Amino acid sequence: MKSKILFYITFATFLNVSACKEKDWREDPKFQNQEQNTKLLDSQKIILSKKKEKYVLVRGYKSKNEAIEKFFSEIKTNQIPINAFISWDEQLEIIFPNTYGLGTTLDHTPLDEYQKLLSSREAVAIESIYSMISSGFKIESIDWESPRRLGQIIGHKPKVIIITKKGKFEITQIKMVYDIEGKFIVGVLGP
Template identity: 40%
Template sequence: MRILLLLISLLSFSFCNQEDWRKQMEAENQKVILQVEKDHKLIRAYASKNSDWVKSSKTKELAVQNFLKEIIQNNSQNDYYVSWDEKMSVIFPNTLGKGTLLDTTPLAEYKKVLETRESFAITEIKNRIQGKQYRITSIDWEKPRIYGDIIGHKPKTIKIQIDNQVIDLEQIKMVFGTKSGYKVGVIGP
């Protein structure tokens, strides 16, 4: 009988903990949902400012060329890769609700994910080019994608020649075009 009572009390205790765990998870989920809603309001507020790039290129091919030159020769990505402010004012208002991670992730977490992907991509590009002279031999583009007031141009392949070898550069994922010009907007490993 004692064993039966002990077993019943252990089982009821474990169910209580499980219920507490579920309530705790639901509370955490609500916090995330509220933060995402708050972040979406912030993005919509940026959209009303009708912003554009601080600096851009005249063509999408030139955007790729300028971006590569900037990260290889200048060791920066200040002018020809979108800044966080440009993401907030140009890209995010136009891509919000289009099925990206931005739709369900708080901005602080989304920024961390983007920065990590960007860091890996830049490292990979530098490792592929290794400071050598290079030349873009061709860029093959997918069909443009319309995101509100901006157009996304996704490279299928970017071929660059280093010495006598032609390699594919896969880290540039999207070039965005606005009324003022083109800028590399998404990079990743």
């Protein structure tokens, strides 16, 4: 009788330990992939729901060059751009519906993760620009590559040369200035 009781206790303990060692279903790669795919599909629906025939940028500048000049001025004064750089909401409403499907990281990254990625790239770029221009600068030249049609907006890639006390530098952190119905704003930054 004691051996049967001991057997049942051992068996129950074994089952309990086995159950405790079972993996958490949330750590299962199948679940994580399914969750990631759901987030991606939700993000795509949001982006595609914002597609329009015409987009309006409430703020902006009259020219590509003015957008860059104001961008530098705000960074030099405030260490961050306040009005001269496109906001997350403007990207979501205007830029993403026009750039989705063009082979960027946006095509396969959920919006919450994409925002983190962009924010970190933008912070590095702004800090780098600030370190170059904080003690004073002069824009020597701004040359432009051929414009790119991105849905209903136009993207302009600049080559900016500045002169500082330390010498002449090319600002490579500004990747794109957007033209949205004749209003220009710095729109893409990167290291």
